[in-house]
Amino acid sequence: MATSVRPEINERFESNIPGVFVIGDLAGSPLVKLAMEQGYEVALALEQELQALGGSPTETDVYDVLVIGAGGAGLNCAAELQSRGRRVVVIEKEQIGSTVANLPEGKWIYTEPEERPSVGLLPLRAAVKDDVVESWRSFVRSAGLQVREGEAVTSLRREEGVFSITTSAGRYRARRVVVATGKAGSPKKLGVPGEDLAFVQHRLFQTRKYQNEQILVVGGGNSAVEAALALAESNQVTLSYRGSEFTRLSKENSRRLRGASNIQVLLGSKVTGFAPGVCQLEGGPRACDHAFVLIGSEPPRDFLKALGIRLEDEWGWKKWAALL
Ligand SMILES: Cc1cc2nc3c(=O)[nH]c(=O)nc-3n(C[C@H](O)[C@H](O)[C@H](O)COP(=O)(O)OP(=O)(O)OC[C@H]3O[C@@H](n4cnc5c(N)ncnc54)[C@H](O)[C@@H]3O)c2cc1C
Known part of the structure; x- marks a missing residue:
């Protein structure tokens, strides 16, 4: 990034x-x-x-x-x-x-x-x-x-x-x-293969549209964390961040993320690409209905x-x- x-x-x-x-x-x-x-x-x-x-x-x-x-x-x-x-x-x-x-x-x-x-x-x-x-x-x-x-x-x-x-x-x-x-x-992109596939998005407008899906959120700022928290209310959410800790979060978002047992947080993780229905992480592929890349602008x-x-x-x- x-x-x-x-x-x-x-x-x-x-x-x-x-x-x-x-x-x-x-x-x-x-x-x-x-x-x-x-x-x-x-x-x-x-x-x-x-x-x-x-x-x-x-x-x-x-x-x-x-x-x-x-x-x-x-x-x-x-x-x-x-x-x-x-x-x-x-x-x-x-x-x-x-x-x-x-x-x-x-x-x-x-x-x-x-x-x-x-x-x-x-x-x-x-x-x-x-x-x-x-x-x-x-x-x-x-x-x-x-x-x-x-x-x-x-x-x-x-x-x-x-x-x-x-x-x-x-x-x-x-x-x-x-x-x-x-x-x-002008949202920032990861610059990895498959990022322009339709299931990969760089903004989140309607959280309620997504129900019972496997979702990957990429990013370590307030936008990514808020999206993960909102989506986790009715989906299985993984939050991938390449940093070793979250350093830019508001107090409120840090507090909410600490208490969110329904989000799988992958620190120090890197997305290497996307293929239909799959997010490629360095550790291996993951099934994924939607991915939100929210890494700033x-x-x-x-x-x-x-x-x-x-x-x-x-x-x-x-x-x-x-x-x-
Ligand atoms: C997901 C997300 C969640 C956020 N949550 C919070 C939060 O809870 N609290 C908080 O404090 N901040 C939050 N922020 C950040 C906040 O949105 C920004 O800090 C704030 O909007 C910046 O204000 P601004 O006036 O600099 O720019 P903006 O609010 O972006 O306003 C810029 C305006 O310029 C207009 N414009 C652009 N180009 C042109 C042009 N060529 N000609 C004429 N007009 C133009 C745009 O249409 C826009 O209305 C969040 C941001 C994101 C992405």
Whole structure:
């Protein structure tokens, strides 16, 4: 499993393009509360920067800030800036909170780290995913936040100090851009033979669809463990993780997994391939009706490339030169 790659950002979350910031899951923040926190921090930094630039744009079609993505990070950032009198628009390719909305049905949203209070104006409380999304929709309505749903940002360029942003529906101009698109659209693959067979999936939507099956879940993070726990309610579940212990789990998931005697956990195990009805593990084949490979997500490389945002592993000549 490759380590996570994220866009190249500095300590202010600014990308290699001055004036374009990256926050949330895409910037390596794995939980809603932490993603919202980054949104809030970047909003404060942007407010200072815009104050230093002086006033608001004189042209009426120029926004102070355009935010790409209406998840927790983008909404919290936009709300904070708007409350400080800034002209803000959020462009969302699906719907408000779509990543959370697309999690498995009935999914409970934990608000860890518990000891850390959430910051900013967007509400966040532990609840079933639909209630979290509804609270965000209702917040957007009452705050009068401008969110353009069903519109995807496709490219961006700088023209005379102002960004010109192209979307699937038109063009916008803004002094600053915040990219908060998450990584939900690009699940990581194992890269083993047979991974594209229909019984192998990289997302889990409806746990109740699976009954009395033999299921293999691959992964060692919260998504894999939560999927294994939910599926084990009515299936025989094996959880295969290549690590020797689970180090990235939330407290709640660690506790639940420890108590789950109905899940066979294979630590230090490696999947080498899939064939119809069979999962190949290093220790030998296993019969399997469905396999869920839930090992995280890749950054959306094509989208970032279209924006001109470099990833950490895309070393430019300056970095190479610095090593010589
Ligand atoms: C299975 C699973 C379970 C999880 N459970 C929890 C949990 O219980 N508690 C928790 O705190 N976290 C949980 N997480 C993590 C949580 O979902 C993320 O940390 C959080 O959603 C990140 O917020 P974000 O705002 O950075 O990105 P996202 O919520 O991913 O929002 C990004 C938004 O950008 C939009 N977008 C993408 N591309 C474009 C584009 N080109 N133009 C316009 N819009 C675009 C997307 O449609 C999306 O709405 C879970 C994740 C998974 C996968």
